[in-house]
Amino acid sequence: MILAFFAVFLLGLFQCFQQARLAWISRNVDGLTIFQRRSYLLKAGCSASLGLLALIGLYDATKGVF
Numbered sequence: 001m002i003l004a005f006f007a008v009f010l011l012g013l014f015q016c017f018q019q020a021r022l023a024w025i026s027r028n029v030d031g032l033t034i035f036q037r038r039s040y041l042l043k044a045g046c047s048a049s050l051g052l053l054a055l056i057g058l059y060d061a062t063k064g065v066f
Contacts, residue, residue: 020047
């Protein structure tokens with residue numbers, strides 16, 4: 001059961017960083033307004049920070065186990 005939760009966590013973490021990468025790439029597309037560029041920049045920043053906080057939480061959880 002724990003392995004299933006860990007697998008879902010890793011899939012979500014991978015998806016966070018993948019969304020951040022795609023948003024970072026998408027902000028340089030020609031024809032976007034400045035508001036759309038800022039939107040993609042904000043989305044990339046939020047996704048990356050969520051992934052980073054998840055890694056910090058994983059570290060904190062493993063610190064309590066071992």
